[in-house]
Amino acid sequence: MTNHWIDIQHADVIMCIGSNPAENHPISFKYVEKAMDNGAKLISVDPRYTRTSSKADTYAQLRPGTDIAFIGGMMNYILENDLIHKEYVVNYTNAAFLVSDDYKFDDGLFSGYDSENFKYSKESWAYQLDANGNPKRDDSLQNPRSVYQLLKQHYARYTPEKVCEITGTAIQDYMEVIRTFAATGKAGKSATIMYAMGTTQHTYGTQNVRSYAMMQLLLGNIGIAGGGINALRGEANVQGSTDYAILYHILPGYLKVPTYDNKTLKAYNDKWTPKSNDPQSANWWSNTPKYMASLLKAYWGDAATEQNDFCYDYLPKRSGNYSFIKLMERLQNGGFEGLVCMGTNPIVGGPDASAIADGLDGLKWMVAADLWETETSVFWKRPGVDPKTIDTEVFLLPAASSVEKDGSISNSGRWAQWRYKAVNPPGHAESDAFMVDQWVKNLKKMYAEDKKAVFPGPITDLDWNYGDGHEPSIDMVARECNGQFTRDVTIKGKTFKKGQQVPSFAFLQADGSTTSGNWLYCNSYTEQGNMMQRRGQEDPTGMGFYHNWAWCWPVNRRVLYNRASVDLNGKPWNPNKPIISWNKVTRKWEGDVPDGGWAPMKEDGTKSPFIMLPEGYGRLFAGGMADGPFPEHYEPMESPVRNLMTKQQSNPAVAIPGKIDNSGKYPYVGTTYRVSEHWQAGAMTRNLPWLVELVPDMFVEISQGLADWKGLKNGDMVTVTTERGKIEARALVTSRIKPLRVSGKMVEQVGMPWHFGFNGLATGGTANVLTTAVGDANTTIPEYKAFLCNIEKGGLKS
């Protein structure tokens, strides 16, 4: 989230698109309703009429996977009718920047396309540079090569009629959405977008998110109270586990994982540290070398020295994409001996789930740590297989639950909050930290003793000192995550002693004098103590920042990009709802922790608000994307219609996968979602009697019309089939789902929860048996949310 949960109360317009917070983030709805009590309008854009839709002022139905068409049309209306927040757009976004004459867009393809490799070369997606190497600009926005004019031209094709023909939205609903949302392009008005997996789980999911961000930039809605684009994350600590980089492509704090050609630490820093010649650009990532050296020092301690590149060689270097889908492909090809599953259940949660289950059969060993016996941990006795044919050794380790251990988790609003151990885990169960600690201790011994061990240094030199307790001291780990000084040192006029906590990432160094396990969390545990444990309830501004409650990254800043919430003199666009404001007397910002303490934009020596980008301006045009600088509408990999916008059917930057079928064999659009009473792959809810009683069965929602056509009534067993597999479920015949008129024909859609599997107190068909293992061009997030299926009366056994 750019903002945070409590901030939603400040919005004048709230658009829930690709999300259903009333169902899946119920308590967040407290703030949606609070805003509505103050006159805010709620818009719900969803294929289904959801619990959120039922509370909305406007409900607009759209076909799964057509967000870019929907938002593109909104941007077209905003640009054509000049409803942008012009002062904001000129000064804080790259609208005025001039783009290379070589950049082109023609019938669905951007310049530089390589059709053999499904890739673009991005040289032409660049700014025109002046003699100093800074982007050229035209503040009148009239230059035909300005981002503004190119943007306007790009979306001129997205007329309301064309958009509604693609999305299936009723045009009167669509126009109501546009007029309501576009009215927030004035200083003093705000709109927020709440989105979730309905947005991201597409082959162009990142571009879906970008389209929201671009529209919000045009309306001046980023950085302000009640604004922003807010990802509603689905798991309690999925924000933290991302910040801590349990991902193939990043290291803690979003540092890049080194690639094979980054031969030395210097080569790594040269490659990944962005440069800017603009004195007005903070270019925050120019600090990359400090954060990387501090991470390496946290990993390898005294063994990491300036002379040995801080053990940079010890980090594995990647030569490709090892994301979840690729990992599972390698598993299915017999590429792994071992798999470790820490509280995860991929044969329910992964795309094309049957293929993942089959892949597990080839493992020599598997470790699963969990609270419960999951489908994945008993893959060797799943329905239809003979355990005797499976040679895998499986270890199932009983894990502690959240109330049985100490530690912090980070919510969607980036608040890191501490949880205390209330009781011991049941029986012999142990925390995940205990397990990792035991592996490290055993392996350190084994590698030290084995003279023939392969490349033992990364393990034997690993700095691993978390006390002498039964499990590692979580307090000591939290201190290391923040970072410490490794010697007495004076930085920025302040003297620090060896072993002291680093007060904030502004003090981290590239010379080995500091450690930090995650620079983004530097300031979470200072000499003043563990900030994540704070429970101060003061709210002196009345804006709901709660700066003394827990701690928020970065440096306790509650709203990101907040220096865009003020005009060039530092005065809030909305003086009644200030995030920050400049005090001319004290020459300091007041309110939230500012996004950098520099003076307002009118003054000398200041910095532009978008400090994480080397140019310092919010990107309406983004040259770094894999699939184009502007979001463009394409159809999902499986779609019942041709792309009405261009001749490119699917995202040109994504290779067309196997196991898809667009022949008409599967006539209905399928999508997946969650329900309030269950959670993710289900182990945490399908084992609880209270929740099982509320929602005991797998179901598929279908329209009344489709039910009549198929001779189905509510509660009947049906079989849902795709090119990947088939499952059975109960038919839930409902008016919440309606067919859409798309491209002149009626298209039926069906929806189902993805929580169920064959194991647990409540069991049922696994929706992900049906989904497609093809990923987004930028993130490789699977396209779970749109596929083609068929439905027939009767279950699998009948």
Next chain:
Amino acid sequence: MSVSRRNFLKGGGLAAGSIALTGKPSQASVDKPALRTKGLQTSTTVCPYCAVGCGMIVHRKDGKIVNIEGDPEHPINQGSLCSKGSALFQVANNERRLTKVQYRAPKSDKWEEKSWDWAMERIAKRMKDTRDRNFVKQEKINGEMYTVNRNEGMAMIGAAALDNEECYLLGKFARAMGVSYLEHQARI
């Protein structure tokens, strides 16, 4: 079932809260917080389900959790919880929870109980053998040799249910082991 959801959840809460009472009619209503929590120890936690981050109060007695409810002082949820948050009590008290280390031998159709020491040493041995057999020190790409130091024999997945500090340790361990196939729920 004729019980509405609202009454159903309320029933669960009352059942949990009433454990703190003697049960005598003179002990007044369970709605009086002072009586309801008498003799209990408390601590705070944050809900493990979605990422709103609702605060909760955990009541325990004699080493057992007897009640979990919304934390009224928490600025986000101000005491309220959804259906899942309200059910956390049943995660802490659930006969389906795993309590012992389980091992399944190749071709076997059942679990065997094992000790932690046995399992952790054996897992570490498997990890070491796999790493040493599948370690790619150098790789030739477009005719040039590059040092990559990757363990290609194993993958590690999952982490969104772990605490930040656990994620940090897991990531540190994975990278020291040369594991590059490291992924979790953020991608899926």
